[in-house]
Amino acid sequence: MLSVETIKRKALEYGAAAVGIGDIALFDGVPLQRDPKMILPNARCIIGFLFRVPRALYQTMESKRQYYQYTQFGVKYIDEDLSEIFLLKMGGLIENAGYDACLQRNVSNLRIKGDHSTNPELVDTYELVHAEPVAPGKPVPDVIIDFNQAATICGLGAVGASSHLIAPKVGPFLRLAFIITDAPLKCDAPFQGTLCDNCGKCMDACPGHAIDKNGLDTWQCAVYYRGAHRSNPFMSNDFLAGHPEREEIISGKKRFTRESARALYPALNFLPSRLTGYIPCLCAKACDRVCYRHLKEKGVL
């Protein structure tokens, strides 16, 4: 008999920092392209797993001493290695009890049809613009669940003003993975409220002003995540030399669209780490660092 206790104990043993179980019914009404029931129609719940990103990876970026480890360890390793091994082990546990385990790792470089946003962490993202449903009543593939929404339903945390999930103990220093299952598990309550108090520090800290009251502009973020700002230690004096908007760009005042952001990408090649497809984080995650510090000082974490 598969129990909640077994799942949570094993999840922590295998490397998760927190685990929560969300009621699948709480996804009622979400767009079909975000609905886990479109993947597993008889799903009963979704199990959310939170992996913490070591805090020191942010500190070394803040002190401008080390950037490589955050991208390779804090992003790529957790999303692509740790969570994959983790999900395969957890999936085996659930399958052994006779239930389906639809593993959901972070779909980092795809966007559902209609989602024009991007993932600043990747070389680029591809929107499935040409996709069509396989039959009437089906959503356009691929269905990609909203990880932040799913984490809230699982009781793990809630989104803050930066559009990033904020969770107890770790603040925004986290990554996520999920399993959709038909196992009849007792669900946790969804996360109530949010730890974010709208202090606005994330907005002030972003060198590209990518966050405003409407949340995160992912294309604006992508440009400055890649280091198009004056505080980037890898920027040489001849960066964008002769470009008519150079000053506007490196001061973070220029607003970017999908097209103008992509047009600037080739110039933002400050570190040679493209082999893995992950972009070095040259804004040093200023938004998340100030968020964490603020919540820590408030005693929330």
Place this chain on the structure above:
Amino acid sequence: MLTSQMVKDAALNAGADMCGIGDLSRFEGAPREMDPRYIFPEAKSIIGMAFRIPRGVQRGIEEGTQFYQYPSMAYGGINEIFAPSVLYQVGQLIEDNGYEAVVYRNTGARGCVSDMDGTPGNTLSPEEQIEAMNQAKRKTNHHRSVQFTRAARPGQVAPDLQFQFRLAAVACGLGEIGWSKMFLTADFGPLQRLAFILSDAPLQPDPLYSGPPLCRRCKACARECPGGCLSETESIKVSIGGKVCEWGKLDEWKCYAFYTHGGRKFNPFVPKEIWDKNENGDLDLFEGKTSADEKEVMKVYRALEKYFPNWVGYNMAKCGGCIRACVSMLEKRGGCMEGRFKKALRTGKPWVMDR
């Protein structure tokens, strides 16, 4: 003293779902280019491990709603990350006992002979086509870089030697090969991936699988292949360790094309009008107007790349799916997967796009 049981316990504890051990003499008669004894002539044993493919990653494909997680989690994730981590741990145990452990993860296709058609140097595989495409753009396609390989000494095989994983798994007693050419186990049907260790440790081998036939010869795999890539009548027979393995004759190049691009009725990522237009006859292979070979497959890839770019990761399985057809049949009464899950994978007719 290192025992077979110690090796098996280590493999299962590290995360493998099955572990079996074969005597390398079972490869007697194998083509030299596919005989693992040429990798490590002192080896006495081959240790085979099976890693289950969670059925849940096939669920989205069965529903026609999510294709990404299978290649990511259960192809790349197992072959590239999970299985190597287990090989590493088991290898350490073997080394700690004074023996060699030649770890051998799934390499996709990098052998001195093609695993597509047996020809020298062709090493394209459907799953790793992304890399092949990138190589092709630089005019240094895989087969060109490998075809010049040569044996370092007389009597050796040219590197890299890639052995037949599914037959090796048979040699380890883990299961049988089905009509689909997929490897089947009693526990997981066709849902597993494989990895191996060659060792000079004198381990007690397991017997070859001799239980009830795992393949029901229903040939649903052949019927549900959208490309008709698998023959219902013609077969290939191979003997390994005295056990005769028989599977349907597979048109590998055609399978290659259909696995990754599905054809007009099975690929929701390419609009109907593109299939209708069939510009330059690039999609003739899917329309049954030409036979499949590497050249035709490359035409397909170039024509359809923009509809699912090659940099997003492992190619997604978009075909109707011999693997899901097989699972659905093995879950029916009397099949080896009967009762394994509380609910069957297939509860209605499989989807086919109305095009």
